[in-house]
Amino acid sequence: MSTTSPRIGGFADRIDARSKVTGQARYAADVVLPGLAHAALVGSTIASGRVLGVDTARAEQAGGVLLVLTHLNRGPLGDLPNGDGDGLTADPRPPLADDRVHYRGQIVAMVVAESPEEAAHAASLVDVRYEPAPFVVDIDDADATRLADAPRRGDCAAALRAAPVTLDVVYSTPIQHPCPLEPHAAVAHWVDHDLVVHDTTQWVRGDQAVLARAFGLPRERVRVHAPFVGGSFGAKVFTAAHVLLAAVAARRLQRPVKAVLRSSEVLTAVGPRAATRQRIQLAAERDGRLLALRHHTRSHCATDRGVADLDPFYEPTSGVTRMLYACPHYEAVHDVVPLHLAKPGWMRAPGEATGLWALEGALDELACALHLDPLALRLRNHSSRDAHTGKPHASEHLRECYEQGAERFGWARRDLRPRSMRDGDAWLGWGMATATYPGNRDPASVSVRLDRERGRIHATVSTAGADLGTGMYTMLAVVVADALDLPLEWITVELGDTRLPPCPVTGGSNLTASTAPAARAACVQLRRRLLAFRRAPDESADWHELLSRAGLDQVEAVGTTDAVHDDARAHHSFGAVFVEVRVAPELGRIRVTRVVGVYDVGQVVDATTTRSQLIGGIVFGIGQALLEQLVHDPMHGLPVHADLAGYLLPTHADVPEIDVDWLEDVPDLAFNTIGCRGVGEIGITGVAPAIASAVHHAIGVRLRDLPLTPDRLLAALADASARPERAK
Amino acid sequence: MRPFTYVEGVSVADAAAAVHATPAAMFLAGGTTVVDLMKLGVLAPDTLVDVHRLPLGDIELDDRRARIGACVRNAQLAEHPEIRARWPVVGEALQSGMSPQLRNMSTVAGNVLQRTRCPYYRDPHSACNKRVPGSGCAARTGWDRDAAVLGTSPRCIAVFPSDLATALAILDAIIYTRRGDGGARRLPFDGFHRLPGDTPERETILDHGELVTHFELPDLALARRSHYFKVRDRASYDFALAAAAVALDVERGLVRDARIALGGVATRPWRCSAAEQSLRGKRAEPAAFRAAADLALADAVAGAHNGFKIELARHVITRALTELAIRPG
């Protein structure tokens, strides 16, 4: 057998790299079919109200136009499912359901034409008359509704009253948008009354379920393809309105229809990360031991549904604050504020990325108030169990992450005082934070097939899950290569197709933890079957030989993983992130100059893609900290910067050398047979608070509102010099 | 995007005449402003006259001046060794803006004639006096964080965003044009861009169909010691929150002459003459630079969210001059 087969945990080359670099990989918008027609969308220009009338005459007469869909002629569509396992839509009502407008940019018409240019032109000729209604797009400017879910333990109020040290601070995060570089796109066509869709989706089976319900078809008559997805970060979980409308138009026209969103449409009509305002109240002993933590969050939601129906589309900030640190008294309440905006969705580490911003920021403030090292404060409050449920972590190595991270960074040399490091005309500051993300695992099936091919063996690994660019192809190939001792070149991986064995949504960093054990289980079955054909237990015959002895050209096995049912233990990943910033206060300029992150993610399956996921997560965190915010105009309800020239993401120049590492030999074998947890989201967590803490360390100014832009820094400095006692 | 006719300009005279003859025609150079705004539905020319292949793509130099064709690519100008040596502020300004791809595509004239980034100008459904005269100004009541603090009018507060134009403002540049009726003009850069006043839709003194053919930079001793300093939200590929183009002539520690222009904070390239004068005869030191910066911003007016730009611009001027003063050579 080949000796060049990669091992779990090693660095493999990405098996899909060549096809992507050479343009062979076909993304949804690349799909071209005979007779393809092109759609363009018309978005509402009011933020709330009704459509009084739509004049489509000029659009219909424009060159190349085939169809103009509005709520008046869209035709019947079934109700949409909206529960887990059943697919999800951004809006429980089908698109173009009626005349009501809930946010600016909501689709009010769709034009289909022979070419994209003709469609876009005709879309500009659709004349929509509106009756505008009052609206709110500012989270600080609207009434809130309290959610019923209010986790608590102990008596927070009493502890806050009695404690020797207390802290009461408000942290905020703006609306952020996942805005993947690949815009949303769909090609829909009907083949003998079956629907075939090529979509940019994290969840082909979710799409399938939604489309089947909408068109009254059995699921198996809807086929969804998403072999390659160009980034997602949560933006492609819901089945979007244009996908349904493309299918409606394709049926009407009896032609394939393609709809590709513009980036302005992605930024307005695809749900963002909800804005949050988070009040954190801490009570502690003088030595830093936490006594109480109260977390009050306000986040926004959409207006178009009853409040009872809001869950779970809010930013679940308290998931992380309740479990992370040992603290006897805890309470969280969550208010949601309906705004006239597209319904928020999930963006990378929903809840953790925002909840940790508030909690870790507050802990840094507590450390400063107590003249404690921020790392020492974390260690003092370390918990080896989920602090809320009391379940012990099955595999938890956070202390080692702190230790190794601090060592690599040189944290021990840190002077506690702000303004202690000068570098030319700027100040340097060091900050750190804890990173964490739950281990998620969902039922998945993976098939592995071995074929005898031209004198050697070839393996085909298949599952319906989608690779969002993260490395699923490579990861599954590595698992199979490792289990069957095959070189990577002998393995093909097939993903993102509803005809393949069922697989959950790619979300919550679950896919590796769900599919890798399933792939290995399939390999174990194959091994067992084929090894029966050895002539002696120690015979070293290869798979090809064994298969031919079995008289077979092909053998296949399907492995499965079930959902996590661990009543006894908790499963979380952890990490520690250390950051250096360089601050030029009078220019309002903050630059990240160094990042070290050390993580405990269980067994790493493939080091190459794990490393890029962790680095990518940290880059995401830098964007969250310094740049990203979607501002809405209060008078018009429009996103002020609805393109990538205005919604700023980090460039190379914003990203320093990032040093990431993970603990070896810490498999979480109670979690799955490989011991792996996901790595897609933990990287972003903790980065923003570490940066803000570093800014405080650099110049003694505390910033509690993201992003940390020059205007905010200059205002805080002016404030601090007006009230010097606060700048201490 | 509306259907339009595309015409390739064959000669300078024809191109100017072609636009002149059609009221809704426009010149197309690199297209990085025009095509972008056409896709947004902000510009809707019925004819595009492509000028990028006209013989206006050369940089000619002699002892007295540089003559830069209107269609020279911004990358080409930014990287030209002699331009970098004699007018360093030009290359520094260009390289602080756009991306390499945009610099390769876009032209010098196009850059100086680019449109504001005001988000309401870029949204065809918002009230905007610049886009639709008399329709109002949504920025005044909306998100004005990026708006100007100098040169504003009740009708418009939009920043003119070009980095290159800020540099040209301190270099006594001259713009040569060919008019649609065959005439030609020689326009000092100083009065080329208009203040918004009551007619923010008119951004320059060019007439319809007037083609920019060349830019001239006269040889200027102090330009050899010139510098561009820009502050932006992200570290690269971003427009200025505040920027300064500066030049200094210093003898034995005393300023003989100085040039200062601001970008990112004003409605047109903003020369700071009073600040320049205040420096003459002063020691080339931060204290004098700060006093000059205060003068430069003396008339600044802020809206709801852009007040930080006033303080920031002061620091930017001070920093630009300080960096230049300590620069060897």
Ligand SMILES: Cc1cc2nc3c(=O)[nH]c(=O)nc-3n(C[C@H](O)[C@H](O)[C@H](O)COP(=O)(O)OP(=O)(O)OC[C@H]3O[C@@H](n4cnc5c(N)ncnc54)[C@H](O)[C@@H]3O)c2cc1C
């Ligand atoms: C994402 C993005 C980021 C950017 N960042 C920056 C930045 O940081 N700093 C900065 O300064 N700029 C920036 N820009 C703007 C960019 O510099 C301009 O778009 C570009 O310089 C325009 O040049 P062009 O040749 O493409 O002009 P075009 O788009 O072809 O034309 C622009 C205008 O000039 C007119 N025109 C062109 N040539 C002539 C001529 N010879 N005579 C008369 N009229 C003419 C056109 O009719 C049009 O009105 C950015 C642009 C984008 C899209």
Ligand code: SF4
């Ligand atoms: S500032 Fe000028 S460009 Fe912006 S909306 Fe007002 S008038 Fe239009």
